Amino acid sequence: MKKNIFIALDFSNFEKAMDVAEHVKNDAAGLKITNELFAICGKEGLEKLAGFGLEIFLDLKVHDVPNTVKKTVASIASLKTAKYLTVHTSGGIDMLKAAKEAEGHLELLGVTVLTSQSASREQVAHLANQGIKSGLSGVVASAQEYSLVRSLSKDLKIFCPGIRGFEDKKDDQKRVMSYADFYKISKNDDKAFTVIGRPIYESGYPSQNIKKIIQSAK
Numbered sequence: 001m002k003k004n005i006f007i008a009l010d011f012s013n014f015e016k017a018m019d020v021a022e023h024v025k026n027d028a029a030g031l032k033i034t035n036e037l038f039a040i041c042g043k044e045g046l047e048k049l050a051g052f053g054l055e056i057f058l059d060l061k062v063h064d065v066p067n068t069v070k071k072t073v074a075s076i077a078s079l080k081t082a083k084y085l086t087v088h089t090s091g092g093i094d095m096l097k098a099a100k101e102a103e104g105h106l107e108l109l110g111v112t113v114l115t116s117q118s119a120s121r122e123q124v125a126h127l128a129n130q131g132i133k134s135g136l137s138g139v140v141a142s143a144q145e146y147s148l149v150r151s152l153s154k155d156l157k158i159f160c161p162g163i164r165g166f167e168d169k170k171d172d173q174k175r176v177m178s179y180a181d182f183y184k185i186s187k188n189d190d191k192a193f194t195v196i197g198r199p200i201y202e203s204g205y206p207s208q209n210i211k212k213i214i215q216s217a218k
Helices: 014-024 035-050 066-077 093-101 121-133 143-152 179-186 206-215
Strands: 005-009 030-034 055-062 084-088 107-111 138-140 157-160 192-196
Touching: 005 014, 005 055, 005 206, 014 030, 014 035, 014 206, 030 035, 035 055, 055 066, 066 084, 066 093, 084 093, 093 107, 093 121, 107 121, 107 157, 121 138, 121 143, 143 157, 143 179, 143 192, 179 192
Parallel strands: 005 030, 005 192, 030 055, 055 084, 084 107, 107 138, 138 157, 157 192
Antiparallel strands: none
16 A cells, blocks of 8 residues: 555644654654744754655645745755755746745645635636646645546655544545545555545544554555
């Protein structure tokens, strides 16, 4: 069974981030770091997290005027640690192309509509196409729109947050899907990934929780 889970380290406690990473390193594909954690750990923290041998997904959701975005992406690329960096597709083609010019070794992922918001299929398709036309490596979209986005491109990497089990709290998520259901529709797709945070580390042991989630798809 392929490793397709990126762990969302959505907190500002670096020691906790390191602890969670230690417990999931054998089952996860990568670690997702947001503004909250990056503001605390910086370059040195990213290097320590990369030491677990997992891919680093820097989820900064960059969105600004094209020139500022270009400079920001270039600065992140210079760190040499992250593999993925998110930019908002709603920033438009000019902004996305500016980001693309500065990506270096990075793979840029275009955020469509946050899973905490309601969205129409037309809206998600439009934003995903913005990313495709700009040459981005992938997009971030709800698992509910996975099939729609895949129909737009065979080569695009698709990252799907908002994964929740039947017994899990939805928290601030609106467009959700269970890992088992997502795996059913994406199991033959080596460019499809999930992003899971709270269900893994909010209660119990992260190492046991991630294994339970993976087992749910078998």
